[in-house]
Amino acid sequence: MNRQKGIVGMVFIQEDLPVTQEGIVPDIVINPHAFPSRQTLGQMCESALGKATAKRGEQLFATPFMPASTVEWITNALHKSGYNGWGTETMYNGFTGKAMEAKIFIGTTFYQRLTHMVQDMIKYRRRGHVHPLTRQPVADRKRHGGVKFGEMERDCLIAHGAAATIQERTFHLSDYHEVHLCRGCKQMAHMGPGRVPICRFCRKGKKAEIVLVEIPYACKLLIQELQSMCISVGLDTEVV
Ligand SMILES: [Zn+2]
The missing domain is CATH 3.90.1800.10 (RNA polymerase alpha subunit dimerisation domain)
Structure with missing residues (x-):
């Protein structure tokens, strides 16, 4: 559940997004590579089946391991709703208006917005609090902590031959x-x-x-x- 989380990479105005022949414009465009590694094919099925049933204004009970969750059933439902193949469609480029070469799947799915906002995430520090026992900088954002300079960062600087920078980060600017x-x-x-x-x-x-x-x-x-x-x-x- 909720495995297909993500970060908005770019925001477009509606008329710049691709459009179907029916004039439907997507709310979200997602890279299909997000699916195989996360094994969320259920969401693909939900989307395809949702598209087929929404087109006919139907409601459907589709618990897993029921006929409605099989590929044959879903493709059949899509064909009955007037689509062919896997329910892909020709879409038109929002910038040029030209038909795009690849057939694109567009469908319905349930989505929630995560409340991860830049303003709540932003972290910066010049000088700040140190831990009273170790006198090293604290880590927590809400305590004005620093960003960790870990082993991998250290290895990067070693690779660059920047020994003085390591000395500065881990000693002079630390404890x-x-x-x-x-x-x-x-x-x-x-x-x-x-x-x-x-x-x-x-x-x-x-x-x-x-x-x-x-x-x-x-x-x-x-x-x-x-x-x-x-x-x-x-x-x-x-x-x-
Ligand atoms: Zn002595």
Whole structure:
């Protein structure tokens, strides 16, 4: 049910659309490739049978597995209503008025409109909310979230050799963070009195060589979560 959903690709004024000999203009033009992969042949049957019965002003009970749902029955009904073959018709180009070469099927079907409007879907963000725990940008549209830069996007930029762009997207414009590191014990240092970083791990005090490194906040968070489980992660640094 409702498998033949879609997005309006183009809107025409009525006189530009194709027209049958009877002067019937379609409400929707649909690509026939939409049918085999979605296996919605029932809708095709509904449309063909609807066309045959509507022409004669009849009502029909056509539950599946009844005679009225067979191809023979439907084609017979179409022939009785004055159509030949599969009920296809010659249609005339709305722009030129010329008859189109291919015979086209036009019929009735039940359709509902989905309430997917551009105004409700539009999503944009410059700077915005970040998650308080990870400090990474939030995802949700209603919370002014960002558009995900995932693995496949990353792979595209790798393929282009744009390493600096990946660094910018996933670090500088995401959860950029600075931490002080003790080069002796490779642990994160703390801010001591007078805003001087000190290493509380090896307790070398001011003699310890402490450097400032840039790491994602999520990385710092993971290290501390591992520390809470008695796993020590050392960060090796190299002075460039
Ligand atoms: Zn240390």
